[in-house]
Amino acid sequence: xxxxxxxxxVLPDHECPFGRRALQLxxxxxxxxxxxxxxxxEETDAxxxxxxxxxxxxxxxxxxxxxxxxxxxxxxxxxx
Numbered sequence: 001x002x003x004x005x006x007x008x009x010v011l012p013d014h015e016c017p018f019g020r021r022a023l024q025l026x027x028x029x030x031x032x033x034x035x036x037x038x039x040x041x042e043e044t045d046a047x048x049x050x051x052x053x054x055x056x057x058x059x060x061x062x063x064x065x066x067x068x069x070x071x072x073x074x075x076x077x078x079x080x
Contacts, residue, residue: 002029007036008057009044018069019057025069029076031061 004026008019026033038044044056051058059066066075 001032002062003034004031004062005034005036005060006057007038007047010037010039011041011044012039016056018055022057022059022069022072025072025076026059 006019006023006026008023009016010019023033023035038047038056047058048054048056053068055068057068059068059072061075066072
């Protein structure tokens with residue numbers, strides 16, 4: 001079974017729709033998913049700065065960084 005890690009923003013008053021979609025896509029495609037939730041704005045901003053990102057989520061498949069939700073969609077089309 002392929003494995004994936006996803007780090008996504010889940011704040012008390014807002015859940016990133018792209019992170020939610022990416023998580024569902026991974027599950028729909030049979031990935032074993034390790035999910036990391038960013039639960040504060042500060043945690044989210046620090047994560048984006050640390051990884052040089054402007055948005056979340058960040059998806060890694062079998063140790064390879066894929067990127068965000070649109071990158072995942074392209075990856076799945078090319079690898080399914």
